[in-house]
Amino acid sequence: MRLPRPLLVSVLTGLMVMGSMLWLGLFITNSYRDLQLRALADAGGNYVDGLLAPMVLTAAAGGDAATDPADLGERLTDLSRSLPQGETLGVLRAWSPDGQLVFGSLEGDTAGTHDVDEIIEVAEGGIMWELVLDEEEAEGAPIAAPFLEIYVPIRDEVSGHTIAVGEVYRDATALVRERHRVEAAVWGGIGLATLGLLLVLGLTARQSAKLRANLHRERVVTAQNARLRAEAENARTEVTLANEMVLNVVGAELHDGPIQTLALGALLSGTDQRPLPDGTSALGLIGSALRQLRSISDGLILPELADLTVTEIVKVAARRHQDSTGRSVALDLKLPSEALDTPRRTCLFRVVQEGLRNAQRHADGDGQEIRCWTENDAIRIVIRNDVDPSRAPAKSPGGGLGLRGMRRRLDVFGGTLDFDVENGRATLDATLPLGASRRI
Structure with a gap:
């Protein structure tokens, strides 16, 4: 050895x-x-x-x-x-x-x-x-x-x-006796000195081992801190990009939807207020703008999730998506009646919401389905939809901003997220560990 x-x-x-x-x-x-x-x-x-x-x-x-x-x-x-x-x-x-x-x-x-x-x-x-x-x-x-x-x-x-x-x-009797006395004193002194040196050597070796262990731990902590700083910097960058994307999307939705509708309504209200030949009236346009604003705000405001089970959270996210897009979502939920802590409830809702939103953005929401079940003390979330290859999101190492945002949310809890497009079907596969928050 x-x-x-x-x-x-x-x-x-x-x-x-x-x-x-x-x-x-x-x-x-x-x-x-x-x-x-x-x-x-x-x-x-x-x-x-x-x-x-x-x-x-x-x-x-x-x-x-x-x-x-x-x-x-x-x-x-x-x-x-x-x-x-x-x-x-x-x-x-x-x-x-x-x-x-x-x-x-x-x-x-x-x-x-x-x-x-x-x-x-x-x-x-x-x-x-x-x-x-x-x-x-x-x-x-x-x-x-x-x-x-x-x-x-x-x-x-x-x-x-x-x-x-x-x-x-x-x-030589006295000589031998004196020799024995002196040599006993010499070897006694040598023995004590050797014992002292070995003791000091042992203490030095022990202290050196502690210093090496501390140095190793310090290097490990330093490496972890460097990795955490890099991850924090990446997170800040991604948050900034995500915020910019959200602002751009909200601005585009407001400009192309309610603002255009209100502008047309204002034009009609400045005339004789008679409906257009197709039956469009100022009041009808104002009502349409309000519905559009309500749909946009529904996507931005988090619903009340405190008293909802896992199954109910997924259903709320699917129902909101159906109400705002008019597209049906097939559900296959095999989840026990459980309550999660607030961070995990929010994460589950946003992952389902963003997954359905991506499906709507890239495939008009055709063939959307959600399957959820528990596996290895974690919630498994699979969202599938039909996709036109010409409109499929380009694959990149980290995915788009939507995928990266979902992945960042799941990373906090040790979860995973995969996205793949194959045979005309897009599949988003995520896991959210239940951890210590599980309450049955």
Whole structure:
């Protein structure tokens, strides 16, 4: 399974932190061990230089000092008294270049001979040391483990040649105890520091995840706002166009209908008021103009829909259309007795009204029929009529202003609207979701 990129980065960073802290701990402890051993080795070298070297050099010059263990013993006793409490000097030995024991501070020391290769290695390389912790490795040693074994070359001051090798055994019990104490403190500090860094890393990763989530939500909201602004701008444009269309239609209806009729009536009223040969009179023209004005106003004024069911709303819209156009509308309504909220009642009425008006405008209202039923908790509205292909509305991505106005009304409730012309029949298919407004 592939980890998400932010989580993978956090895991890798945590591993790097733990690896770095592990390296730091090992570096500190190893450096401390080296410094600790070097300090004790230097001290052992001082013992050789201050005690064994003068005696070996005197013996090499032909004196007897190197054969006087009592004198060396007194010096060792004095030196032991000056050491810190709990520390002991250990055992001192001097070896000849051929591996023979020249002197040993341990009474009755029977070490015998020493490996010549190690003597040569010390003579050529200088001071050397070894920490022995295991009893098996300490077999044959003059003191018990743990101890530090130090080799120091003793050189002739004139020629510079190595004339002997001093060996010092120092008890390492205090050294090991101090090492454990220091290393425990170091690793404890490293562990706490690592835990703190991992905690900070975890908090940082969590905060980063929150920031990324907030940034994503902000981008989503920004995109939604941009889309809503675009839709609002389109809606304002469409409303402006629709208003202009309504004004143009109303103006044309008034100019071509009632105004022309009233103008003719005014002309007749200015004469001898006798009817025209076809029987048209001034009063008849005025009555016709009033009927025309009433028909126009019926299309503009919304009827009282508050107490009407879904079926009754559709019937009112169809009846108004029949009264104003004289064209019959076939109804096939299979709707339960329901009441909708005011916005949905208005939307249903206007969709049916505009659908019938489009049919009248483009096909003279021939073969108009309305079918309504409920489907998937929504009202399905299908309006069909015959259409002359030469007068059919041109199809466009958004439809005409009438279609766009109906679609805009339905979009508010999550509804849909489709319009198609096929085989001489125009079909308007709309859905109006009932939603939370449904009251049975």
